[in-house]
Amino acid sequence: MAKLETDVKRAIRTIPDYPKRGIPFKDLTTLWRNGRLTRRVTDALLKRWKGVKLDKIVGIEARGFIVGAPLADRLGIGFVPARKVGKLPATKVSVNYELEYGRQGLEMHSDSVSKGDRVLVVDDLLATGGTSKAAATLVERLGGKVVGFAFVTELRSLKGRRKLAGYEVYSIAKYD
Ligand code: AMP
Numbered sequence: 001m002a003k004l005e006t007d008v009k010r011a012i013r014t015i016p017d018y019p020k021r022g023i024p025f026k027d028l029t030t031l032w033r034n035g036r037l038t039r040r041v042t043d044a045l046l047k048r049w050k051g052v053k054l055d056k057i058v059g060i061e062a063r064g065f066i067v068g069a070p071l072a073d074r075l076g077i078g079f080v081p082a083r084k085v086g087k088l089p090a091t092k093v094s095v096n097y098e099l100e101y102g103r104q105g106l107e108m109h110s111d112s113v114s115k116g117d118r119v120l121v122v123d124d125l126l127a128t129g130g131t132s133k134a135a136a137t138l139v140e141r142l143g144g145k146v147v148g149f150a151f152v153t154e155l156r157s158l159k160g161r162r163k164l165a166g167y168e169v170y171s172i173a174k175y176d
Contacts, residue, residue, distance in 0.1 A: 129160030
């Protein structure tokens with residue numbers, strides 16, 4: 001296992017049965033409070049996507065903002081939030097999807113992505129892939145092209161990559 005992956009896994013705290021029984025919740029706040037390690041995570045994401053032409057990063061509320069915004073800044077491109085229902089004030093597009101624990105909606109401002117924009121979708125964690133797929137649906141509905149997905153962690157047993165088949169998917173710390 002790469003040194004970064006080992007360090008990230010060591011820094012992440014797992015909370016059993018949160019928010020529901022049977023869910024091992026990966027708490028990344030214990031990673032983000034470590035500035036040096038967080039910088040190494042951003043560096044790794046930057047290295048993976050630096051050579052790829054990108055116009056926007058779409059970060060998924062809320063933890064995708066923490067990962068996506070610094071990466072957008074480092075890449076010198078714009079950041080667009082994909083938010084839970086009812087949070088965005090202007091004209092928007094919406095989609096509903098199944099989550100590992102329940103049903104959820106996701107929204108983006110209609111003018112946040114332009115036709116032809118090349119977009120990287122970012123979140124803290126890939127589980128079933130439902131949330132990321134929903135974000136891709138919104139981007140594509142606005143005429144953008146999803147170039148790939150970037151995550152800090154991935155729960156492989158939930159087979160999120162299957163739902164994102166056909167797209168580039170990158171994650172740093174993989175759990176079986
Ligand atoms: P999914 O749509 O199933 O891929 O779920 C991914 C989204 O739900 C991300 O925004 C994660 O932050 C959150 N999430 C799902 N499962 C977990 C988990 N076990 N630990 C932490 N976050 C999770």
